[in-house]
Amino acid sequence: KTTVEFWYSGGTKPQIMMKKLIKEFNQSQDQYTIVPSLQGNYTETYQKLQAGLASGTAPALTLLRGDRAKIMNDRHLVEDLRPLMTPSFHWDDFLGAFRKQVTDKDGMIFGLPAYGTTQILYYNKHILAKYGFTKKDLSTWQSLAKVAKAVTQKNSDGQVTFYGWEPMWGAGNLMDAAYSNGGRVISKDGKKILFDSPQWITVWDSFRKWIHKDHIMRIHSGGQGWEYWYKTIDDVMKDRALGYTGSSGDQGDLNFNKLAATIQPGWGNHPAAPEASALVLQIPKGTSKAKAKGAFAFMTFYTDAKNTAAWSMYTGYIPVRKSAEKDADYQAFVKDHPQALVPLEQTKLATPLFTDPTKGKIIDALRIAADQVEVQNIPAATALKQAARTAQRALDRANRQH
Amino acid sequence: MGLLLKGILVTTSIQANTQQVHLSHKTPWLTLKHVQQAAKYLFLSACGLFMVFPFLWMFFGSLKTNDEIFSNPLELLPQHFHWYNFVETMQSAPFGLYIFNSFEVALFTTLLVLANSSLFAYALTRFTFRGKTAMFSLVMASYMLPAAVTYVPSYIVLAKLGLLDTHAGLILSNAASVFGVFYLRQVFLKIHPSLIEAARIDGASELKILWAIVLPQCKAALTTLGLITFITNYNSYMWPSLVINTADKNLIATGIRQFFIAQGNYGLNWSHIMAASTIAVVPLLILFMISQKIILSGIADNGIKE
Amino acid sequence: MAAVTLNQIEKTYPNGFQAVHGIDLHVQDGEFMVLVGPSGCAKSTTLRMIAGLEDISSGKLSIGDKQVNHLPPKDRGIAMVFQNYALYPHMSAYENMAFGLKQLKLPKEEIQARIDQAAQSLEITNLLQQKPNEMSGGQRQRVALGRAIVRKPDVFLFDEPLSNLDAKLRVSTRIGIAKLHQDLKASGQQATMIYVTHDQVEAMTLGDRICVLNAGKIMQVDKPMHLYHYPANKFVAGFIGSPAMNLAKAMLERKDQHWFITIGSLSWRLPDVLTTRLTVDSSQPVWLGIRPEHIRQAKTEARHDNTIDVVISVVESMGNEQYLYFEWLGQEWISRMGLEGLEHIQINSSQALTFDLTNIHLFDQDTEQSLLRPTF
Amino acid sequence: MAAVTLNQIEKTYPNGFQAVHGIDLHVQDGEFMVLVGPSGCAKSTTLRMIAGLEDISSGKLSIGDKQVNHLPPKDRGIAMVFQNYALYPHMSAYENMAFGLKQLKLPKEEIQARIDQAAQSLEITNLLQQKPNEMSGGQRQRVALGRAIVRKPDVFLFDEPLSNLDAKLRVSTRIGIAKLHQDLKASGQQATMIYVTHDQVEAMTLGDRICVLNAGKIMQVDKPMHLYHYPANKFVAGFIGSPAMNLAKAMLERKDQHWFITIGSLSWRLPDVLTTRLTVDSSQPVWLGIRPEHIRQAKTEARHDNTIDVVISVVESMGNEQYLYFEWLGQEWISRMGLEGLEHIQINSSQALTFDLTNIHLFDQDTEQSLLRPTF
């Protein structure tokens, strides 16, 4: 029997589901054994993978975030999956956006989308209704702000007891909103940093105003691991906020008797254009033929229509195959759980994943700028211009070197 | 700073007190000395509370329910003692195994460090050889090197040795304690050379002298160094989490953080995390209790050269 | 056979300092040799070279008939007693003594027997189970001696073994060491002893012979009484004896057949016992030396020209004798006298003192060597 | 005016140990008082109570005419020289001396002047800028003295100030201290000195009077010569004098008008000079004491009944005198004799020795008090 080491990570529900699927796979055939190794989170998987590759101890299969999967390919560290695809595999059945995400300009397929994720809105439908608003009122950030303002409550000391909205801490939400205002991180030719443009500054400064001046939104920051994330969810669940911007993967944890989901708002007249991406299964370079075959066999199993649908139902993440929607169980599920379709819907208008050509310096600059705007109440112009300078230097350097 | 100043002033007058000089008249019922004593205890108790508070909170937090923890931080004691939290925590992750792993790695690292630091320090203090100063400078320079700086190349070295994801790898890579050499060197320097000469005349080999004459006299220092090394390695987080991949081989610090992250669903159970932290600390507390007499006096007796 | 022979031994420390300048010394089998000299004169260095604790830079060192320059300490058949005793603090007295024997892999019974015997003779049997920090200085000293004895060495080396003891204890332990040497000799174990001290009382009372060192060179090697009465040079004269010998510049003058010593404005004729011993035959400047006990209170009846009148500046009484300090010719002199007959010399009183000219010493002012032949 | 008076002083340490048992002592203004006694007899405790470094449990302590029990050290007009000198190691000699004066807020010039003067008289002017660890033991000692002097105290306190020096240095520094006392007196500064030592040579040579302590009680306070010649009890007899007095049990017997002392099988008639001093009038068991110098080589011509024949077990020669050790009546005795006339007594040789009966001491076996009246 060929053993295939598999490094992965995920929240509790994904963990449970992953274990179940691995067990099923191992029992379904007697050629391969998947040996899973749970990592702390996606980042840790990536870190360890670097070390593993450097020392020749990398596993045969990894689950990585999309941007990192791309970097792995840029650095020529992954196997091409095309030779492993049999005609029965139906690559075409995968969602186009996700297919595009793992195909490089030479046509090489450097990974298989495992499940999709994107940030959507979750809100308390009863309270929204109570104030006489509907889902429509959440379709642009401007109108969302109006709603937020209307529902925000303060006590006699002027302290806010109920917030209108809670964006998620970090650059992600702000970037999504900037995309929705037509912003880009880098120019098409890959030479110029663009996030100090007015599109970005307007968007980011609006958030700053909503958070720090109007006090209709709030940010939970810092803490351990996902701590801020759950504090945010908690506020919504415990009636301290109307809604929040969160991951498709949150669905498994949420109570939809109370909440509802919808896609992210556009900015003014611009339609919404948030990022959507797939988590990617990859076979690191240097994996033996036999192991690679085994790894691919598992990928095939894991992403078949039935399983990707089951995964989606249990965790809330987006199924990666079009055919999943035809799965009977899934169809029944989405009837009962309309929110499950929201991420999928959003994926259709999504901006493709931004991959950092400087291997992290641009993202780091944006992260710090986001912190300054969201947490420290520094004007977006200042923060973004400073970040752009840093990023531009890094970008120039990266371009020079290639 | 204010507290500090007060502390010093109180103390200097206490030093005068040890000479038992009565500045005042016969025997008033409340002397300046009494007031000073009371002030000293009060001050120390306040500081002591500050120092142990986090432990207490952690411990009592582990006995609270999740909501209780956040409801009123000023309330230290739980309404009900939920001892079951510990059982649940122990069941939810193999903490026993993690602690065992930490113990194993820390113990062997400590033994190795004690052995090789002793040998090295002995050679530095009792042999004359060319390059001795250079050798010592090398050790001292390494002291200024942040461990993190060495991670990448060290990792590759371990890989080349085939020791990745093994406890042996961890032990070996932590086996050079610069502090150990530095500390033992100072301690050995204080042993009168005539003792070593007497033993040489008695016909003992150098190893025998180290073992039978030098080390027994440095028990306090060795215990101190041992405990320091043990604690550092038991608690170590970064490096083990890089080297170890297999969950069953994790050390406790990684284990706790893993537990944190693995709790990665909404409704993070803080009391379990507190319980896990408490469980991790308890073995060290016990070890500290046992050896505190030695460690506290040990540094005092054999402290670094003055 | 364990004579110890030093042949042109030199020692230069790694830092370039030459501590020992070509020492020749032959210590006979069974002899008690004391090395004495001021601090820093290389007593310890010499002893430690003999022990093998210090490299010998050049020269030959033999113990018995074997050259041992390159033997490690344990193979030289020596035992050493250190100034600070160097007892292993974590071992009982018994273990301290047994340690060296265990290294020799002696059978247990043998070890036990040797220790018992030594302990008995040193009267430390009841201390055997105690650790050094539970013992007094004197007891530690005896355990250290015991540790040396049980090794049955050919040569005992002592480095100021008494200097950490208080005055009373020093006296009694000194006698103990003298007895030990006698006993070992009596028991047929011809133990050679080399004993370093800077205390000249110890040197005088213990040594069969004394080797006086100064600045890494040997000044004189001789029997204690010879050193005292016939110091070979000014250094030895000043070093041996307490209170120290008075030394002053003077002129040795030959006038016809007679010899005179001129000091200050006085000129004394040398007695014949001295002139016969003189090794020079013409006048020359000299150091005149005279021991305190040879400056006596002048008998009132007979006043000689070697009597001077001085004012006593300090009187120290010891009960049975007293030291008188006085200023003469711009320097301080000491006279030592028994108490019989003369009581209570007052400070600042005037006294007539007589120099006993038969007991003076003369040294060349350049070479500082004695100008008098010894009479033995 | 700085007499020091101790009136029924007691000291009980916090652990309950009573170190001092009701001491009465009057040290006169300008007097040099030495406290002497074996280790642990509470010399330091007593001195430290005078200094104010230790609480007085009960009794009255006055300096001058002021009771100072509760004054802090600095206000008692004292200065102290410690055994280990207690120099501030981080300050130069000058700063060490100036430190106390600065606390008194003296003007700079005054400080400078005092230090210059003291330094000159102690010959440490060239050391003033050096730190203690750059000085030899003797130099440190002198700086410590200087630090005491510049304070111009009424009372100097010394706690074994010489015990860390080597033998030679001890002698010269001892003389220095004696001179200091004289000089201060001469300059009209009637400085009282209280000096603790366990070395009886220091005690004998320095003290105007000596106070002998034992186990926290005063044994005798007297002038050195009186202590030596008329010890009030057996303790003082054994403690003062080196080598120590020989002491043995004997019977004092009255037969008719005559007194006899019976020791072993011998019975000697007491000379009349002694009988007139006797304080008892009937027979009783006694301790017989005789100093080593009073056991002499018997003159061959006249052999008295107070001559005994003994075998000499150890001989120690000092150059000008020698000590003979012999066994008699089951205990060890020492005889001390000058070298004149008699040379080279051999070990194990037989000798006839005479006891000088006019110089013996007698003590009650129970009270250990002297049975002889002093004659002064």
Add this chain to the structure above:
Amino acid sequence: MLSVNNKMKQYWQLLFFLSPLLLPLLLFWVLPFICSIYISFTDWDYISPTYDWVGMDNYRYMLDDSQFLQALNNTLVFSLAVVIPTVAIGLGFALLLQKRFAGSSFFRAIIFSPWITPTVAVSIVWSWVFDSKHGLANELLGLIGVPSVSWFEHGNTAMFVVVLVTIWQAVGWTMLFFISALNKIPSSIYEASLIDGCSAWTRFLKITLPLVSPTTFFLLIVNIINAIQAFDQFQILTQGGPGGETRTLLYWFYQLAFQQYDMGSATATAVIIFLITAFLTSLNVWIGKRWVYY
């Protein structure tokens, strides 16, 4: 010192004593550091077998990088803010607890105890204490009428928290060394000063302080080195935030190396960290010559 006839034997003996430590030292400290210096002149990405030699480029880029400069500044501020109070408070406690009295060893143990806890475990507690909403610190401030502070949302307060926790951990350890130093001052020196009659304050300034100065010096150096190498508490309390305001050089190194895999820049940072440590240590040694009495 020792005369051993057989040169070979001596050689093997030396090897026997030195190699058990030298081996891991060379393998896991010296060699990695040499590699690091080499890597700092390349653009290696940690895995690729190929890399380019870029000379001083990494250093040049870094020295002109606002983020590096900010991290440098943070490191210096943090070190200073930690080291001086740690040493001062440690000395204060040592003075209080130097003499044995009822309960002294209990207090010593308590003050020492923070040092034995895993930073990972205990930093969590501290992050709650300084929680901006319900944290204990704010509750306490509330009691005395001070408005709550959002500790982790401002650079200064976030740095303050990390500094506080670091001092909290290091003070007991520092105290122990001071206690041993104080106990070594002969009591007769204090007695001499009593007779000289100085005030308690003068005694502290003029006698105690100079006499423990070698220990102060040693502790300053050790604490500086520890402060520069502080990592865990940042990782758990602030992750370098907000907005990079608590990002120290070591943390920056960590991010460059293990998040961005920019090994060239990372190792260049590491070399700079080493140089700064060495510089501060030598500076201390140099200044120390003026105030440390040996």
